[in-house]
Amino acid sequence: MTNERRVLVHKNKQALAGSVAARFLTNMVDVLHEQDEAHVVLTGGSVGIAVLKAINESAARDTIDWSRVNFWWGDERWVPRADRERNEVQAREALLDHVDVPQTNIHSFGASDDHVDADIDTDALDVAAARYTAELLAHAPRGEQYPRFDVTFLGVGPDGHVASLFPHRSGIREREASVVTVRDSPKPPADRLSLTRPVLNSSNRVWLVLAGSDKASALGLALAGASRDEVPAAGIKGRYRTVFFVDSDAAAQVPESLIAPAY
Template identity: 35%
Template sequence: MTSDGHPESLIEVHDTAEALASAVAGEFLSRLADLQAAGDVPTIGLTGGTIAEAIHREIARLAPESGVDWGAVEFFFGDERYVAADSPDRNAGQARAAFLTEVGVPDHRIHEMPATDSGLSVEEAAAQFSEDVRRHGSGAFDILMLGVGPDGHIASLFPGFPQLEAKDAIAVGVTGSPKPPPERITFTFEALRRSTTVWFLVSGEGKADAVARAHSGASITEIPATGVTGTTETTWFLDRAAASKL
């Protein structure tokens, strides 16, 4: 058990990124089906990035045989680039194109963070989204998927940035992001920690240092990925390259 009473993290290594994507997609669909069979409407936190897109496309490929009712799943995004609603940089747009639209998830089940079209400042947009989460969220993620950057960031929680210290907030704005675009909206640690199952999805040699540091006692300030664990499960899904320095 960890210091906060959560189970220790598991590590699952796959030979290739393709094998990783296939394994995660299959497990995801199985978990959704099980949650729905128990009478739940699963609340899911999605992430962006190359490996996430591969997983999303694999979900779409496997979905017809899954038995999942896509009208009874709530989808959120761990963070979002604060750009125009139709920008190809938005995580929501990428996920819609890769699988949400293809499998038929209704719009009211996809909870996007605001875009610059709203006319709000990034902080105002984060506050508005937080109110949406309070109205429509279940209070916790059943499954939260997180990518990890080469610097160890998750969502848009970057090493040394003030958002790491956010308290009593669901989502906050980010300015001056070290990774473009400079403005983003992100869930806070407090919100992300309200997850039953947390899956880290990491592919590529460029992430190997961050993965190794996350498992060798690095602080949250140094490697923000160390700051989130699931209450019942935390699994790091890695390919061989990402696991090469463990």
Template identity: 45%
Template sequence: MTRPLRDVVVHPDADVLAQATAARLLTALLDAQSHHRPVHVVLTGGTVGTRTLAEVAASPVRAAVDWTGVHLWWGDERFVPAGHADRNDTGAREALLDPLGDLLPAANVHAVPGPDAVATPEDAARAYAEELAAHAPAGGALPVLDVLLLGMGPDGHVASLFPGHPGLDVTGRTTTGVEGSPKPPPLRVSLTFEAIRSAREVWVVAAGAEKADAVAAALGDGPVTQVPAAGALGQERTLWLVDLAAAGTAVPAPADGLPASA
């Protein structure tokens, strides 16, 4: 089996990582809009993920993007009510959506339903799957996802797909409800690996020395059951964006400013 190629770019610290990822995302949006519309992007939460969105909002380049042609989705969500501080979309609204205001149509923001809208995480997963399918090409289950951003936990989880958890084995579906998450809150909704791997580009963003072991395991193709991030692969490109602390000793120092590959 051919080992999947991943591009790895190491930044000096988490602040620069967020700034560079924001610049990269804006460029990706502009490039995609030069070829097709709409553009679909899957967002992630977490400290660096939310900081990246704030950097997008702060960049003057944001004015070059036609936000009416951008649709935003989430790779996972905590099953708590709308507006709750634990929700990924709450942080995204504060960091990016509110600053964009009317530039981004409300209909282009696809939040995962919470317990104020549906009864269970599985109900939310079904509703989100239907929303995804409604924006898919005829007969498809998913829109063409141009960029799918993922954070990664110290245990190697991505989205809400945790080591040894049943969500890893879900097939034939684009979404899944998660119960008994080892990281609170325990109830969540997540894209499945089938949905993640459908994206044109998958970007895994990780910062901090506590992530170094998981980065090494994922880039070393550790088993997905133990390090789910190893299974996060894009159709056209898989990009790891990490800071120096998260890179640890797993990623060789790049030569002449070029990204390392793993």
């Protein structure tokens, strides 16, 4: 299988979410036919959650053996466990609470109100990063640092950020760590946890899902070869395939040669 990078344009956000949901369900059937379990990285944001809702509402939802699917997150906001700002809370409401996925398959980041038994000089956010790093390692093939992800969902911010890897911040340049802490984020809340670029790029398929005219410039720059420091989305590429699922507004600055027919 060769690495492909393409853009699929849909007429609006609803069509976009439905198309991505259908493709995901088809992909999971294929993956689970070929291997014992799947690993999926989820994203937050309005479009990312709309995709999860569309998966839940699909007539094909129960064709998947959800007990064999593991869910991870690309990033998380450092807020209390039950806070609706958490990507985990939104994902559970949209999909995870409606399918038969074991709780042990839901690998959520730590929360600000978790009990931390650590030295007084150890920051709780650092402890949470270390714990998620250990969780990734525990599910990794021997000799590797993280699981072999089958699909990684990502949103793209108007500034081109992905997960919580922001322009001109050290996170996008990290090469060794699997998880980084983010403090003083340019987008609230200030504190966050995020997977790093090497982890995101280890996925077989990276699906970047975005909608709205405010994303057009970032998408255009990412596809035009901007540096990953300027536009973090430009540095994201799956092992086999990278697809930008977008609506017509977000596609305003995409070169025609990169646009493929919608699924």
